[in-house]
Amino acid sequence: MDKYSINQFKNGLKLMLDSNPCSILNNEIVKPGKGQAFNRVKFKDLITGKTLIKTFKSGEFLEGADVMELDLQYLYNDGNAWNFMDPHSFEQYIIDGITVSSVKGYLVEQDICIVTLWNDNPISITPPNHVILEVFDTDPGLKGDTIGASGKPATMNTGVVLQVPLFVSIGDKVKVDTRINEYAGRA
């Protein structure tokens, strides 16, 4: 794998850190008045999702990570695994429940997700920013209510629970912002 010098660091570059693939979020050069320049680098660990900050001295090298991001279409869940397909090559990817666990409530059949592969293995999935989900269960709807500060919890057909306005009823389709797990409007 290629090595990258600190001077080549830029946002989005994928590197190996503590044997996990990480993506650079921010790279800041810090130079003490009388000292050597250092780079303070903020990383996102692509496996754990955690953000970490490391400091390197100029001239150091880090190994690149063999990470690829693919736009894959979610097909179906067969009970054990989640099946995705590359809509261009029709190649299928079978992804286990651990990798999917944090986002499975946002997986809607036919939606295009970003799947991150490391050494050809899927390590994380990013669903679209907005998905359309159906309300599976909630208290009965009230007419005339508008979006207010208060709402009510609703369980979606995928299992996620979020606050919705009072007028939403079972069977309604709603738009959900997957980044913050919030109601984003009627579908």
Added chain:
Amino acid sequence: MIRNTLIKKQLIIQKIRQFFKEQEVLEVQTPILQNTSTSDVYIDSISLTINTDIGIQSIQYLHTSPELEMKKLLAQGSGDIYQICQVFRNNEYGKQNFNEFTLLEYYRLGFDIHQLMADMINLLKMLGIQDKVYQLSYAQVFNQYANIDILNTDIASLKIIASKLGLSTDFVWIEDLQMLLFVHLVEPKLKNLPLCFIYDYPKSQSTLAKVKNQVAKRFELYLNGVEVANGYDELQTKDEYQQVFICENNKRKQFSKLISQIDVSFLSKLSKPLPQCTGVAIGINRLLTQIN
């Protein structure tokens, strides 16, 4: 918009001049073109070629700081002086570092670093920076934010700490490790102390400051976590300066960096030592960004 920015800068520089006028600190201008490059290990001079006569060229350097030229004046009896000038440094880039920036440098005779910090607090107040003032020693901040007894920890132990944090340990000199740990563990926390002076540095980081009671009599000013000023209780004798220059050049040699000629014109002015004085360099651009 640009005019508003220019007006703000003009106003602040006027206030700085007013402050020094009231204190009878004299404004000076010293040569920007130098015959020698800086000996600072981690600062590089920008060189240029000058035609001294038809066909005869000489290499000169833009000053990286007006320090030595101002000290020549102090040695000759100038009294308290200040200067606002552009300085030039090679290989500096980043969010807070540029190849050219404006520096305010001033020297007060008879002051120690605590008197100089008090003087700076007055200057900052005049410029509208009125936050609560924190004054902490280097040892205190390390103890508080990193739980390290920095003055009594040797290089081997610092390497172990750095290694546990996943940081570089490939350093020959202890000061580099101290600075790395400072940058990594302490500096991010200084954002919580909007106006903070850090003083009494490890003697390994003394540079041109006096060492007393095992610590270098230096301070740095941090505004919202950004280093803005660097102050020293200045060395006074020719021998002390000569020793520092030789030591720094030896370090430059190890990095295969340009070795600076010893500034003979500076040392020759020190046949009589400098008067007891403290001096501070303040980054004007960084300061401006902190003033509303």
